[in-house]
Amino acid sequence: MSAQSADGSAFEFDIRVLTDERDLIAALEVFRTAMVGLPWSAPIPPEIAGKFFEVGRTLGAFADGELVGTVDSTRGSLTLPGGRTVAHAAVTHIGVLPTHTRRGIGSHLVRHQLTDARDAGEVVATLRASEATIYGRFGYGIASRVASVTVDTRRGGFRPEVPAGDPVRLLPADQMWDVLPTIHARIPNTRPGFITRSSQWWAAQELRYGQDRGPAYTAVTGPEGAETGFVRYHPVGTETWFGNHERSIVVDDLFAPSREAFVGLIRFLWELDLVDRIVFPGLPVDTSLPWMLTDQRAVATNHIRDETWLRVLDVEAALRARTYGDGGSLVLAVHDPLLPENTGTYRIADGHLESVTPGVASDADLETDVATLGSVLLGSMHWHQVAYSGAVRTGSVDPLARADRLFTTGSAAFAGTNF
Structure with missing residues (x-):
């Protein structure tokens, strides 16, 4: 592949799958260097690199024999509205050395990765964005947000109607990395946007936990x-x-897919001696926590930030797998220049995807790009919201109202997993 250096001269680079353990560790160092301010941890020994990278899913860009860019992902599943799951790529570690940025290397890596994931049968990809202006051009859209919340335990208490919740016990540290992955994998979670956690994700958590970070505790x-x-x-x-x-x-990390588990864990945290405040860096934006307390102002939302950036890799499979509300019928035209097989016209009627036609029909009710579809797919973002941006083309307001009724869900989308 060809790119242009800062002085205008052309140079060649190639992209290949990294399999050698030392190349995988070098890719992680490239990512850390690219991120500049990423919290540092002890280097990973090459002999255990396989625990942190899924085989065949790390790409490296080489220029003059030097590894200058990387991206990787792990395979899992994502829950769509209605509770069905689809194959999912959790994308992370996207980075290019500062000596080789602004030359198209990162773009080639991301496009290469998305094409590979689509060819492998993955229906969606998601990531957590370090910068908000990068990933829209590759078809990613913000599909969920999370609330950073602080709870003042000195204000009020639980409403008398709140149940006791499930019983809680502390978990010894030497059992944590065997027990927690089993719990997370065993219990289904029907909230839109929920993703499974790979063994590589858990290995990274264990590595970070093992650093000298002071006291920490686990309860189940x-x-x-x-x-x-x-x-x-x-x-x-x-x-x-x-x-x-x-x-x-x-x-x-809080994993409480049922009301009983959530109430039990919140009661446990609230009743800890010597604790005045509980900080939750990421809760669903529709969390029930304030309504459990006699003083709702004990729960303060510090800020709301984007969580899931979603890229639809297979539009037909994604639209077919999710469920819809009672909104009548809708003819939706989607443009996807990066994965042109997604460009088509999709008819939703009687609560399901009824038909697919290649190309964009001129009489479609709504016409949009794949990034906007990614934003509304999980139901937390509404068609009328994104339409203000000009990314949705329609001849009247009525199709937007119908689309909102079809796509809106009862629960806000939430993944609950950073990677």
């Missing part, structure tokens, strides 16, 4: 062998913990 709900959820948390500001009146814990 339910009986041994039939757990219903879990929470990992750690205190901050421990150097002034005793005598302080602003003592806080941070929730690192």
Whole structure:
């Protein structure tokens, strides 16, 4: 492949799948260098690189024999509205060395990856974006947001009607990495946007946990062998913990797909001695937490940020797998220049995808691009919202209202997993 250097001269680079352990570790170093401010951890020994990278899914860009860019992903599943799951690529570690940026290397890597994922039968890809202006051009759209929340445990308490929730027990640290992945994989979660966690994701969590980060704890709900959820948390500001009146814990990971598990874990955190505040870096934007308390103002939303950036790889499969509300029929035309096999006209009627026609029909009710479709696919973003951007073309307001009724869901989309 050809690219142009900063001085205008042309240079060649090639992209290939990385399999050698030392190349995989070098790819991780490229990513860290590209991210500049990424929290550092101990280097991964080459002999255990296989625990952190799924075979055949890490791409490297080489220029003059030097690894200058990388991207990788892991395979899993994502839950669509209605509870069905589709094959999913969790995309991460996208980076190009600062000496080789602005030359198209990153674009070639991402396009190569998306084509490979589509050819492998994956229906959607998602990522967590370091910059908000990059990924729209590759067909990604924001499909879910999360709320950063702080709870003041000194204000009020639980409403008397709130149930007790599932019983909670602390989990010894030496059991954590065997028990938690089993819980997460065993319990179905029908919330749109939920994703499975790969063994590589868990290996990375264990590595970070093993760094010298101070005290940290894990609690689970339910009986041994039939757990219903879990929470990992750690205190901050421990150097002034005793005598302080602003003592806080941070929730690192909360998995509570049922009401009973959620209530049990929140009660447990609330009732911890010496704790004045609980910080949740990421909760669903429709969390029930404030309505559990006598003083709803004890729950303060610090900010809301984007979580899932979703790229539809197979439009027909995605639209066929999800369910729809009672909105009548809709003829939707989709443009996808990067994966042209997605460009077509899709008719939704009687609660399902009824027909697919190649090309864009001139009489479609709505016409849009694949990134916008990615934003509305999980139901949290509405057609009338994205239409204000000009990304949706329609002759009247009525199709937007019908599309909203068809695509809107009862629960906000939420993945609950950073990668």
